[in-house]
Amino acid sequence: MSPRRNYPKNRKSGGDDEYREINPSNQSFEEDEDGLWVVRKLTGSAASKPYRCPGCDQLIPMATPHTVAWRDGEEDLRRHWHTICWSKRHHRRPKKF
Numbered sequence: 001m002s003p004r005r006n007y008p009k010n011r012k013s014g015g016d017d018e019y020r021e022i023n024p025s026n027q028s029f030e031e032d033e034d035g036l037w038v039v040r041k042l043t044g045s046a047a048s049k050p051y052r053c054p055g056c057d058q059l060i061p062m063a064t065p066h067t068v069a070w071r072d073g074e075e076d077l078r079r080h081w082h083t084i085c086w087s088k089r090h091h092r093r094p095k096k097f
């Protein structure tokens with residue numbers, strides 16, 4: 001047994017971040033042929049209702065970590081995506097866009 005206390009440097013998997021829903025570091029920009037997108041990763045803890053993912057047309061259950069994205073300047077049109085669906089959106093592009 002080591003007497004040293006071993007603090008993990010990377011605590012991403014810990015619960016400390018669960019309540020930090022609005023964290024600028026969780027937000028990024030992605031540019032594609034449709035324009036510049038603002039992409040925000042949500043932990044899901046602040047979700048108060050299920051959202052329908054435009055990528056797969058399935059509901060995202062409450063309190064599920066997911067991705068919110070909108071075109072820059074169109075935050076009113078933001079959509080909630082499964083994180084995996086957002087990353088795959090170019091493979092199964094919704095016709096609405």
Ligand SMILES: [Zn+2]
Pocket residue numbers: 053054055056057058081082085
């Ligand atoms: Zn989805």
